[in-house]
Amino acid sequence: MGIYRDLAGGVTTANILHGSANSIGGQTIVIKLRWGQPAAKLPFEGALPGIKFALGENPKRSNFSIPGQPKRYPATRMGVEETIRGAFTEARDYKNSWEAYRKRISGGGKNALPPRRDLRLEPLVEVLNGERYVHAHCYREDEILMLLRVAKEFGFKVRTFQHVLEGYKVADELAAAGAGASTFSDWWAYKVEAYDAIPYNAAMMTKRGVVVSVNSDDAAEATHLNQEAAKSMKFGGLTHDEALKLVTINPAIQLGIDKRVGSIDVGKDADLVIYNHDPLSAYAVAQKTIIDGRVLFDRDKDIAGRATLEKEKQDLLAKEKKADEKKSDEKKPDAAKKPEHKPDAKTDTKPDDKPKPPSDPGKRDSGEDRTNSPDGGAQ
Numbered sequence: 001m002g003i004y005r006d007l008a009g010g011v012t013t014a015n016i017l018h019g020s021a022n023s024i025g026g027q028t029i030v031i032k033l034r035w036g037q038p039a040a041k042l043p044f045e046g047a048l049p050g051i052k053f054a055l056g057e058n059p060k061r062s063n064f065s066i067p068g069q070p071k072r073y074p075a076t077r078m079g080v081e082e083t084i085r086g087a088f089t090e091a092r093d094y095k096n097s098w099e100a101y102r103k104r105i106s107g108g109g110k111n112a113l114p115p116r117r118d119l120r121l122e123p124l125v126e127v128l129n130g131e132r133y134v135h136a137h138c139y140r141e142d143e144i145l146m147l148l149r150v151a152k153e154f155g156f157k158v159r160t161f162q163h164v165l166e167g168y169k170v171a172d173e174l175a176a177a178g179a180g181a182s183t184f185s186d187w188w189a190y191k192v193e194a195y196d197a198i199p200y201n202a203a204m205m206t207k208r209g210v211v212v213s214v215n216s217d218d219a220a221e222a223t224h225l226n227q228e229a230a231k232s233m234k235f236g237g238l239t240h241d242e243a244l245k246l247v248t249i250n251p252a253i254q255l256g257i258d259k260r261v262g263s264i265d266v267g268k269d270a271d272l273v274i275y276n277h278d279p280l281s282a283y284a285v286a287q288k289t290i291i292d293g294r295v296l297f298d299r300d301k302d303i304a305g306r307a308t309l310e311k312e313k314q315d316l317l318a319k320e321k322k323a324d325e326k327k328s329d330e331k332k333p334d335a336a337k338k339p340e341h342k343p344d345a346k347t348d349t350k351p352d353d354k355p356k357p358p359s360d361p362g363k364r365d366s367g368e369d370r371t372n373s374p375d376g377g378a379q
Contacts, residue, residue: 002219002222003033003035004035004297005219005222005223006033006222006223007033007035007286007289007291007296007297008223008286008289008297008299008302009222009223009224009225009226009286010225010226010273010275010279010286010289011033011222011223011225011289012032012033012261012271012272012273012289012290012291013030013031013032013033013044013251013252013255013257013261013271014030014031014033014222015028015029015030015050015135015251015255016028016029016030016031017050017052017135017137017162018052019058020052020054020058020059020137021054021058021059021061021064022054022059023053023054023055023059023074023080023083023084023087024051024052024053024083024084024087024124025051025052025053025054026051026052027049027050027051027052027123027132028049028050028051028052028135029043029044029047029049029050030043030044030047030049030050030255030257031043031044032044032271032291032292033291033296034291034292034296035296035297036296044257046257046260047255047256047257048131048132048133048255048256049126049132049133050132050133050134050135050159051123051124051127051132051133051134051135052135052136052137053084053134053135053136053137053147053158054080054136054137054138055077055080055136055137055138055139055140055143055144055146055147056077056080056137056138056139056140056143056193057139057191057192057193058137059074059080059083060074060075060076060077060079060080061075062191062192063191077142077143077146080143081146081150084147084150085150085153087121087124088124088128088150088154090121090124091121091124091125091127091128092128092154094115094118094121094122094125095125095128095129097115098114098115098125101113101114101115127156128154128155128156130156130157133159133160133255133256134151134156134157134158134159134160135159135160135162135182136158136160136161136162137162137163138161138162138163138164139163139164139165139166139193139194139197140166140193140196141166141167141169141170144161144164144166144167144170144173144174145170145173147161148173148174148177148179151177152177157177157178157179158177158179159179159180159254159255159256160179160180160181160182160213160254161174161179161180161181161182162182162215163182163183163184163215163217164181164182164183164201164205165183165184165187165188165193165194165196165197165201166196166197167181167183167201167205167210168198168200168201168204168205169196171204171205171208171209171210172208174205174208174210175205175208175209175210179210180210180211180212180213180250180253180254181202181205181210181211181212181213182212182213182214182215182251182254183201183202183205183212183213183214183215184197184214184215184217184228185199185202185214185228185229185231185232185235186199186231186235187217198235199231199232199235199236200235200236202214202232202236202238202246203232203235203236203237203238204236206232206236206238206242206246207236211250211253211254212246212250213246213247213250213251213254214228214229214232214246214247216228225247226247226275226279226280226284227280227282227284228246228247229243229244229246229247229280230243230280230281230282232246233280240280243280244279244280248262248263249262249263250262269291269292270290270291270292270293271290271291271292272288272289272290273286273288273289273290274286274287274288274289274290275287285299286299287299287300
């Protein structure tokens with residue numbers, strides 16, 4: 001449903017990143033929101049894959065420690081840096097070993113043995129070769145500068161810093177390194193390292209030469225990124241076109257897909273959104289979202305079909321309720337399954353005809369059923 005709701009908000013392409021619990025978490029992918037297509041057809045053809053890094057509180061587990069248990073390494077910002085540097089040291093050695101092996105093979109070394117494959121290091125070798133983009137979750141200026149130094153040391157580039165709430169403090173360094181910034185419009189103070197966030201961040205970095213985009217990190221916010229971009233016109237004084245670039249051509253440049261999407265030009269993919277007002281207006285609502293020339297969201301059709309969908313929903317809820325009632329009935333004791341009781345004229349009485357104790361206890365019949373007698377107790 002997230003894909004459909006994003007289409008309704010005018011989003012056509014997304015860079016999918018997972019969470020940020022680890023310094024180097026795992027691989028990422030760019031997809032087109034091709035609603036209704038199988039997962040295999042969602043990846044953006046030709047877009048370079050990515051890898052997710054994370055700095056700061058999340059990987060050092062500042063807010064996720066369990067009392068009484070030792071902290072997981074790395075538990076400090078220095079530990080996060082050491083983890084990344086150590087991983088790239090291994091990756092560089094791994095790359096060199098493969099290059100040496102290929103050189104021996106090409107020189108006629110038939111008996112040369114290949115190095116053992118390491119699937120953990122291979123994506124990092126792709127980073128070193130410029131074949132995979134690094135997207136780094138971050139907040140503070142010191143950790144941004146740290147990763148820029150590590151990247152320079154190992155000869156790779158950070159494609160985007162995600163969130164980058166203190167990017168305005170180091171905008172010149174980001175621009176000099178050619179790193180992009182994908183930030184929030186005005187989120188702040190939801191944790192300690194986000195306290196220095198300001199709504200002028202996107203505009204200040206843009207004016208210093210950084211390629212900036214606005215991201216969501218939230219399912220609801222992904223449905224109105226056009227309005228998130230518009231905030232930088234008020235907070236920072238960006239022009240209309242500069243603000244619009246935050247959700248069009250700039251993210252396409254960051255992902256290396258700007259030759260195909262991000263602007264309306266001859267020869268590019270037919271990925272378009274039609275609004276009823278200026279896209280940066282608070283009144284703008286997407287009317288149609290088109291991907292690869294196909295209309296995948298049509299507001300008029302969506303509204304017209306809501307009654308049918310509501311009826312289907314109510315039918316399914318009624319069906320579920322009926323199934324729950326049936327299960328509940330099956331759990332109740334079934335009187336028909338109790339052992340058959342044969343009537344006995346001596347002992348059986350009507351429910352409202354309870355036996356009465358004899359007036360003289362001494363004359364009681366020794367063969368009397370004692371189930372309900374005062375001294376017989378309950379069976």
